[in-house]
Amino acid sequence: MQTLHLFLPCAAGVETFLAQEVQSICGITADDLRVLRAGVMVRGNWRFVLLLNLHSRLAQRVLVEVAYAPYRQEQDLYATASAVAWEQWFTPKQSFKIEITAQHSPLKSLNFAALKIKDAVADRFREQTGVRPDVETRWPDARIYSHLTHEQLTLYIDTSGESLFKRGWRTDKGDAPLKETLAAAMLAASGWSQGDGSANNPNGWCDRGIPVYDPCCGSGTIAIEAAQIACRIAPGVMRRFGFEKLLPFAPREWQDLLTQARAQQCAPRAKVFGSDVAFRMVDFAERNAERAGVSSAIEFRGGDALQRMPPTEHAGVMLVNPPYGERIETAGVAGPSGSRESAQTQDGDFFAQLATHWKKNYAGWTAWMLTPDLKLPSRMRFKESRRVPMWNGPIECRMFRFDLRAGSMRDKPALK
Ligand SMILES: C[S@@+](CC[C@H](N)C(=O)[O-])C[C@H]1O[C@@H](n2cnc3c(N)ncnc32)[C@H](O)[C@@H]1O
Known part of the structure; x- marks a missing residue:
């Protein structure tokens, strides 16, 4: 099974608790993960993606890293994003959206940076398949997260869809609900x-x-x-996830995990x-x-x-x-x-x-x-x-x- 590098963002201060949670959900040791500020990096596989989305109470989402490269200017972002095999994750008939965050990036406009990445994804699909996928900002089929630091770009494909704090049970919010x-x-x-x-x-x-x-x-x-x-009710049993629209998704595998999770309830x-x-x-x-x-x-x-x-x-x-x-x-x-x-x-x-x-x-x-x-x-x-x-x-x-x-x-x- 292909090794994936997963990044799970969380609220700052929660990292060590998340790391412990990830170990127990995936049955791995501390050697298989790295605790970073406001997130945990895990080496795993597609099954981990499903398990973590279903069982994590502390992660905000589960992202799969698809590129990590240095950059100086917008053109470098385009080159890095063009080299990613997006066609392994979604089809040109599906819509997508670029999310972008930055810390100390020297680039002047984050909007322009996001535009370059969007062009790279769409151009790659056109070259590979002859069809350009649409961008959809509200309910995209696929979300691409890009993060810029001082000199590195990281690209992720999101597998969660709506943020994981949305468990699917809250309709009555109150005045200042805690996430x-x-x-x-x-x-x-x-x-x-x-x-x-x-x-x-x-x-x-x-x-x-x-x-x-x-x-x-x-x-x-x-x-x-x-x-x-x-x-022992898994937090994700009553919601949908972004991974359900991605190409690696196998409904049977997911149904089995849901059945196992429901069987644990007590x-x-x-x-x-x-x-x-x-x-x-x-x-x-x-x-x-x-x-x-x-x-x-x-x-x-x-x-x-x-x-x-x-x-x-x-x-x-x-x-x-x-x-x-x-x-x-x-x-x-x-x-x-x-x-x-x-x-x-x-x-x-x-x-x-x-x-x-x-x-x-x-x-x-x-x-x-x-x-x-x-x-x-x-x-x-x-x-x-x-x-x-x-x-x-x-x-x-x-x-x-x-x-x-x-x-x-x-x-x-x-x-x-
Ligand atoms: C910050 S909110 C708590 C939000 C909650 N954690 C949630 O997720 O919805 C504080 C709550 O304290 C309640 N409150 C204010 N004064 C109170 C009091 N004297 N006794 C009990 N509850 C009080 C308010 O009605 C409000 O619902």
Whole structure:
């Protein structure tokens, strides 16, 4: 079978978790992959392409590298793209699109660079087959990704189509939904879905039945990802992929992998809970969970995080993507109604009150919070036991871990 070089982009900060995930999906060792910034490079084959699209929760897409060459000017891009055997991947009757990204490229216009690559692909097809394929920018049959660095061009054929964070179950979005890939990254970083390498937690707390709870669940992304993991539902079972239109695609092989994935589904060992102060959000979350096939594996409730008591007597892991900034204000007892203070102060109050509530009622739990606010631990008068850098799109965030033990928190005045 032909060896392929695959590149799986991911959010910055997620690379090591993705590398671990790729190893377990493909049954390979660390020697078969390279961890890069915001992505992982894997040596594999077409079967890996299908498996990774179907099972990866952390990758944004699966790209097959088809060219890697130096360039100085647009003509070099044309020459490199002309030399690729595109006819092995799609036919001239199919449409295509060029996506382009660059880091420190000396070229003046990325649009012009993309145009040169597009011409090279179309001209090659005309020379080989007498027919020029059409360009289609909205729903192309084939997507070609090109990346320019200071002096290198890399060309990839995309096998995912729509980005992999689109699992196919979300129609109710809420106001600021977390991408599914990032919710999965939070679960991996917390050690709930992936082991942390220690003898204490080799496979992830999920396998040990440790409950997980998101008290600001919004449209339910973290809880739904967690429940699918607990039920071993592959993230790609309910969506279509770009590879289905590419020439190497063999429907039988794909159907076999889907059948195997469905056969792995099981009853969850761990319980999953979510709640939100906005009943509209709880409604969204319930409908999303229904479509994701996990409504019986999650208990959603309405209620203020400052008042909700632990959903289960067994201490577990809380994962929170709390409200912040102007887009999503805190609501409930610490929210703006009845207060004329600034949003910043209200947020400060919310987090200080949340810390008090947790300290009193959640002893034994571990809480992980994803936030762009680097002063959050001080606002909560907590000392974090870990901080994991993670990017939410362009926003630099931290995941802070707080080990909640009654009376053990650092007692210092909250930052305002
Ligand atoms: C950033 S959003 C979470 C988005 C969620 N991760 C998703 O993917 O949809 C923050 C959520 O916190 C909720 N919220 C605000 N104040 C709250 C409070 N006092 N108690 C519980 N939830 C609250 C908001 O309604 C909002 O849904």
